Amino acid sequence: MKPTRRQTLALALGSAGFALPAHATPNGARDCKAPDPRWRAGIEGQRKADLGDGRYLNPVLAGDRPDPNVLKDGDDYYATFSSFQYYPGIPIWHSRDLVNWTPVTAALTRNIGIVWALDIAKHDGRYFIYIPALDLVDSARPVKTWVIHAADMRGPWSDPIDLHLDGFIDPGHAVGEDGKRYLFFNGGNCVRLSDDGLSADGEPKHVYSGWPIPEDWIIEGFALEGPKLLRKDGWFYMFSGQGGTAGPPTSHMVVVARSRSIQGPWENCPQNPIVRTESAGEPWWSRGHATPVQGPGGDWWLVYHGYENGYRTLGRQMLLEPIEWTADGWPRALGADLSRPLAKPKGAAAGPHGLALSGFAPDAFKTKFAFFSPRADGPDRAQLKSGTLRLAGQGSGPADASPLLFVAGDRSYEVTVEIEIDSGAQGGLLLFYNERLFCGLGLSEGRLHAYRLGQEERWPPGGPASTRRMYLRVRNHENIATFFYSTDGQRWSKERSFEIAGYNHNMADGFLSLRPALYAAGPGSVLFRTLTYRAGVEMSGAG
Known part of the structure; x- marks a missing residue:
């Protein structure tokens, strides 16, 4: 009898000295035959991804870190997340190695509504965060796009500026081959921005229709969202989420399209989706909403979120997966189902990680x-x-x-x-x-x-x-x-x-x-x- 993928993986990891973590079965029962994964204990015993031996075990940032968006800024990395109805909003975290993270500040203090997936950008030495928000008061304009900006990621951040781009979510900032700035949105829409990034310069238009999901896949919905743009080797790459961010464990996924021009046309990766939870037995459910980022040593990674099998209460947690670029110029994910420890990004020393949750500190x-x-x-x-x-x-x-x-x-x-x-x-x-x-x-x-x-x-x-x-x-x-x-x-x-x-x-x-x-x-x-x-x-x- 041919071994299952799980049995093959268990044999391979066992010979390498790894223990395969326990997964819940589709009905939620525990698999008692395999031990739980063992994270390193950090501050107050909190789980820590960095195992201290050159490897890490996901999540890299445990707890509710939905729709993570990462900016590489020289030797520094900054991550921020959807903050929904939590205020102060838009928490910002910092890292030097993509595995160890510490909090910096909360960028949004004014209540503008329910903040969804956003995007960080740096342009001409200034930082920008583009923010979609559901306004609970203004029924005429219920979904608005805002921007805040600062000279330093630690702030102070400006008051929110209304871009008057209504009805869109999940912005992704990009600079085209023409030197102009653009925002991409859910549904494959795009609009050009003014040179200062603080207003729209034209009307939004539809430029991409996503990847056709097979009819027999169990998903929450088509939900083309979360576009993150990367320019590399003469191509513009668009990494998007599809399938719905919750619902069935197999819902969310990461798809990629590319174009020679920011204007399109966009062609889909023949290996789409490059990341997807295929089975309810995997340790991470509904994996998606990815940002591609180059590591400190020049290698490439995806940062995205997922629900932990059996622990949806913790929210969507931040995951890190290595990728490689194939000979034909497409990204390929290398982390399988993220059940095992992986080699850390090279090129940066480990820094501090986490936050003490005890006490009432002034900040x-x-x-x-x-x-x-x-x-x-x-x-x-x-x-x-x-x-x-x-x-x-x-x-x-x-x-x-x-x-x-x-x-x-x-x-x-x-x-x-x-x-x-x-x-x-x-x-x-x-x-x-x-x-x-x-x-x-x-x-x-x-x-x-x-x-x-x-x-x-x-x-x-x-x-x-x-x-x-x-x-x-x-x-x-x-x-x-x-x-x-x-x-x-x-x-x-x-x-x-x-x-x-x-x-x-x-x-x-x-x-x-x-x-x-x-x-x-x-x-x-x-x-x-x-x-x-x-x-x-x-x-x-x-x-």
Whole structure:
């Protein structure tokens, strides 16, 4: 009997000293015959891609990093991501080797709506970020394109400028053979920009129709989007996403087309798609939305996103795959299903990686925290002082409180915080997807509240509380969340546990992720102290 691709890969990797990671089967069950992949432990035990031996294991940036877009700027690399309803928005991260990343700033502070996939560019020594956003107020112009610019990636960034390009998403900046600047959009559309990049110079036109997906492939939809342009060896290459960014595990993919002119015509790569999840048994689902980038040693790579098999709650995570250029001038991906460690990019020393999630650092709103902000509210509600956070109340409970969140990228983790409520206020600790889907514990005068599926539990309800000061803890062990409380931070009581694997985009829409969150509701404010994050915890034990 001919061995399957998985069996062949297992034999090959075993002889090379690698362990094949466990994958979930299509029905979500665990494969108990293979060990879990072992990442290197970074800050606070958080998983780290760099294995320290010249190899890395995806993801290179764990947690919710959707629609990654990478700019090579000399020896530096900058990445940014869709920020949707999280503000401050447009987080920017920095790397020297494409594997180790650290946060720089958040480029967008003004609430312009729901920010989708964007693009970073550098032109004539200045940096630009082109931003599509869904405006929740302006029904006449619901989808707009904005641009911000700066002299330095660390900012300060300009106020958003309305390009008056409506109805498009996923911009990709390029400079043509004519020296003019262009923006490509979803659906294969393109428009020329003014020389300063701050306005359109003409009307958008359709230039590319995508790659014909076979009728029998299981996808979410055609969804031609995310064009990223590269000029190399006399060709313009357009890397696009197709198939839909979520839905079935086999939905998303990376397709490539090329042209001698920025104006087209565009021919499709005969090997399309060059990246695709072929089976629900693979470790990464819905792989797509790729940016091609040259490594520090001159080799070539794709940076894109994917859902981790069994962990959609973590959102779309940033993946790195090597590519080569074939003799006929097309890119070919080399990472297979990304289940095994791969050789790191050559030519740069490893730098620091990650971000401490514990504590309330003074720069937390530039690097860690973001509000879930469907409305125009944000950091003016928060005061960071002496290692504490005071958060002014808003709304009547978690659903309309615009909680403060951060990205967790580990399969298992524990978050602990001390809270103290003002009279009339309610505050607490949540795992929050959106205003309709969250779970957690809250404290108000005389009462402990328990929330599940976006509403307060009644069977059984939360119990009485005789204090305004309490410690709360959530332990998320592979999508089983257990909540605890304590009056002294030493002796813990287990409140209840929830199964949370369904708290994800396929169930609730919005392209978001399940994030640890702090909230303050009602009149007054809530003081938060001693926030701690610990990765890789097990589920056993009281607290």
